[in-house]
Amino acid sequence: MASIDYTERIPNNVNLGEDRRLQRALEEWQPKFLEWWRDMGPHGFQATEVYLRTAVSVDPQGWAQFGYVRMPEYRWGIFLAEPEAARVIPFGDHKGRPVWQDVPGEYRGVLRRLIVTQGDTEPASVEQQRHLGRTCPSLYDLRNLFQVNVEEGRHLWAMVYLLDAYFGRDGREESEGLLERRAGDEDKPRILGAFNEKTPDWLSYLMFTFFTDRDGKYQLASLAESGFDPLARTCRFMLTEEAHHMFVGETGVGRVVQRTCELMRERKTDDVRRHGAIDLPTLQKYLNFHYSVSLDLFGSEISTNAANFYTMSLKGRFEETKKNDDHRLQDATYPVTEQDGETMTVREQPALQSLNERLRDDYIVDCQRGLDRWNRIIKEHGIDFEFRLPHRAFHRKIGTFADVRVSPEGRLLTEAEWGPKKRQWLPTPEDEAYVQSLMQPVTERGTFATWIAPPARGVNSQPVDFDYVRLA
Amino acid sequence: MADSDTVCVDFQTDPSRYKHWKLSFDGPVATLAMDVREDGGLRPGYELKLNSYDLGVDVELYDAVQRLRFEHPEVGAVVITSGKERVFCAGANIRMLSQSPHAFKVNFCKFTNETRNAIEDATVGSRQVYLTAVNGPCAGGGYELALATDWIIMADDGNTAVSLPEVPLLAVLPGTGGLTRLVDKRHVRRDRADFFCTTEEGVRGKRAAEWGLVDEVVPRSRLAEVVRARARELAARTDRPATAPGFRLLPLERTIADDAVRYRHVACELDRTRGIAWITVTAPAASPPNGAPGVHAQGSTFWPLALARELDDLVLHLRTNEAEVGVWVFKTAGRADLVEAYDRLLADHRDDWLVREIRLYWKRTLKRLDVTSRSMFALVEPGSCFVGTLLELALAADRSYMLDGTRRGERLPLATVRLTEANFGAYPMPNGLTRIANRHLAEPARVEKLRARLGEDLDARAAAEAGLVTFTPDDIDWDDEVRQALEARAAFSPDALTGMEASLRFGGPETLETKIFGRLSAWQNWVFQRPNAAGPKGALVVYGTGQRSEFDRRRV
Ligand SMILES: [Fe+2]
């Protein structure tokens, strides 16, 4: 195995060519990864050439090189953001000390679990989305799907790099575990709930990339503050790619909204289903579903684990270094929404234990920004409708609201009240069947399915009708 | 109660009142599913999340284990599992532990240990085999519960693991025999056990089976099916009757007054000023019923069973709710012949499933006395009936006084004690010895000599000579002697007494049980007290706050 050109085969900035330990680990892992990609990656497109972006270095020229590739030949690389000179730990008990370049033994288990939990989400979404290619609304969208997929694959590589390079044998076992679990599998499920849900259609996929990938952004952003510098730098680089995934989600849903509004105007009707589009109330229901499932990903409102991660200086807050406080939070409090008998109330809780909730709050603000842009499209069409984020307690399965029924407005409901109302708030089987019925492949260059508008511009300055995926 | 800010804990319950367990039956297999109600804690201040437990949860478990043995002769195997989807059991609730006073924690651990031992005793003695279906993360006390069962089956789903995270997470030790059972019962290699006990997240999947931490791992989708099959196989090996009618353990007749607890056959008067509990056990009022059918017909009113339940409840009550009553004095009253007749009935029908259960129950109840951190005295006076099973109370005591002769002006018969078959093997102590053998370690041959004297009335002189009682003052000396002994006892440091008594009670060999209790009292209780666990920056105290514990790095 000595003569492999690592820079060519596995683009990296971690000096892979010199690192025997990492080489040994990756040589064992890489074939298993490819096997996993063949089994669980995009179904039916393994031999297809796709116009993809590959990162070959972290500088502005290198991080986005475009060209046609067959996905199994994609050059998944290992990149860390450039080191920050003399970086010190920004928060927690170790605040102010130089960042760790090696794993502190004391935190080995905790840190490994953090990385595995994040890493597990990366291949999961590829698995969830593997059948979507068959029903793509356009070549442009198909290409974007695959771009997201290969990048989730690269994110997996990034996490595996950390496990293999820093955690010895257990790290290697965990790396294999990441390839053995399967989204939605009863026996080997993915670790987090939302990553075992189905992504049965493109609307769900676009919502997923908007809402669920955005959870990823916030998790990565708080790990990017970590005192363990290799983790911080890895996550910082991943964030640049994550931004693109959210772009796909936000513009994708925006284009669906655009199409719907255009039809409502042109045909002067609310009943756009007759014209093969998705009505705004149905979109709101999908939004409700994906938003609430994604809120769960942040975990319990009051969390000892989150507190520990922070005190241990392993996982910070979103934009930790921009915050103006002591970055230890021993005595600080944070307002947390709770149920109080028949109503909702906000109580001050110890800030350390409320870190999940604080991150969820940051996320909610960010989601709202996306909704505002969609609402602007509706408004521009002169339509009287507005998307709203449901209340944080709506349809939750984790945390303090897991056992209560709550309306999108935040009103507590009895089980009897919830039952019939649920159909107005969450996609019904009929809604799903309708959306499913729209999922007919559109593979002619420059053509788009009836339910989605074309994008404003193409990828990498190419035209919209560019041959993004070369179908045989 | 003695301690005004603590709730009086009641150890009596029944399945209709369970908050935390679901009991279901499928022919010879029973399933005991743990589904702890978060807001169902005994005291305020903690939530029982993730199937974590407090004393209230364990009281129900104990009740269920008891009822399964007595009320369900048809059950040959019991599956312990979780009724929750994502977790098996997270162990004892940490917040409950950190907010509890030391004495409460120790007593809690003792009781949970006794219940784990009772589970093992059910498997071996009652031929009602316990197995565990680990269907989600199983940590600390959750795994220790599994360790008490005979067969552990775990879901292999990449997430479910067994763990003992006490050392890395809480700076304490597993409190219900986990360490001992790992190496002594399951024979897990010590170096692997070392790794396992220092790894917060534990071990899952194949490795758990390879290391002997569990017996089988199966895919989650096959767990239920494999557990059912295994339970059926184990149940098929029982000698319990498949069709015998069970009976109900009726509620105890009990009154708790300010200074007394009274049952049908036991009365306990509390002298709080001196810290003494006077416990009087009375003999049956009538001759025993006819044969095993007679025993079955009387059910839970059958004197030996009723008495065992009452004593069991009293011991638990006094231990938990009367911490300052440090000396227990046992007396008996009633007809010696009747007690002997009941012992004979039990011996003659020892192979009957119910009679076997009753004897096993007495064994466990007497063991509770052996590990109780109270000074125990027995007073053998005229009119008493320390015979066979009841003589074990005197033999379990730290010291006994027997009145030589009669009291002036009293018409009661001379104080005697009498040995029965029950004293020679029915009720072994935690160290595996009979109480008679345990007190004759210097001259084991005397045990055989005593066996030749079954049924004989032994007066004070004979009893003293036989080594069955400590001192035999006569009528003139009795009152002063007993009073002074009790007063002296009450004056010593309770801690020193607890340690001394526990050390002296068990001579002879070590067993799994003596190790578990010994290490609990020595190591765990020491660690529980140390600032590294319980100080202001100790791990137990800061747990959940997100703050880091600070350790005194000096090894002791
Ligand atoms: Fe990702």
Ligand SMILES: [Fe+2]
């Ligand atoms: Fe992503």
